[in-house]
Amino acid sequence: MKNFDVAAVVSGGASGLGAATVRALAARGAAVTVLDLQEEKGKELAAELGGHTTFVRTDVTDADSVQAAVEEATGKDRPLRIAVNCAGIGWAQRTVGRGNVPHDLDPFVRTVMVNLVGTFNVLRLAAAAMAATEPGEDGERGVVVNTASIAAYDGQIGQVAYAASKGGIVGMTLPAARDLSSVGIRVCTIAPGLVDxxxxxxxxxxxxxxxxxxxxxxxxxxxxxxxxxxAVDLVEHGYLNGEVVRMDGALRMAPR
Known part of the structure; x- marks a missing residue:
């Protein structure tokens, strides 16, 4: 995708990886909708960037919440072509801890819900909106970039919930790309290492x-x-699809 005169959504866009991506896309002229639960930070970022950058308080695990955010993005004066998923949480706990205490179930479920199910929720709804647009060069209608982690491959002691959630995102990348090939939407994933x-x-x-x-x-x-x-490189490179890219300085994490 060479033309950034399009609409984009970035989940987890109020801070960290998401905020940096929002800035990068806005700098290239995209109309970015920031999806996040951090209302104060999200509004501050949108106000700072101005122009076509807007904030919508969004719970990525909630279908109606994400649908409302996607509708905000599609209501702009340009087609929705880009979705970047950065929303995520962490959790550290061993499968069985001291005293033979099993891992708490609720935080495991919550981690998978936010990181994996939340990513899929944004992917499916953003892709449905992209599919309704007119195709561009090579028949492309859009691109989705997800965020996994090298923990998907090198999960450390205590990372079972986080690694499982990120491993699911890795595993989802190729079948999602294949599913969406018929409507001209690419899907790629970034697996970051230790990011500040x-x-x-x-x-x-x-x-x-x-x-x-x-x-x-x-x-x-x-x-x-x-x-x-x-993320911007993956959006621009029209032949990258169904791929997970490690961004880790050649790091392979030890068990602890």
């Missing part, structure tokens, strides 16, 4: 440096801007 998001920002500097030292090259944490650049 608000989650990692809460760690002490010593811990952050220790994490960065374990990355083969470059020896630094990833930046949200790195993710945004790759």
């Amino acid at each position: 998001t608000p989650l990692l920002g809460s760690l002490p500097e010593e811990a952050r440096q220790s994490l960065a030292a374990g990355i083969p090259f470059p020896k630094r944490l990833g930046r949200p801007e790195d993710f945004a650049q790759l």
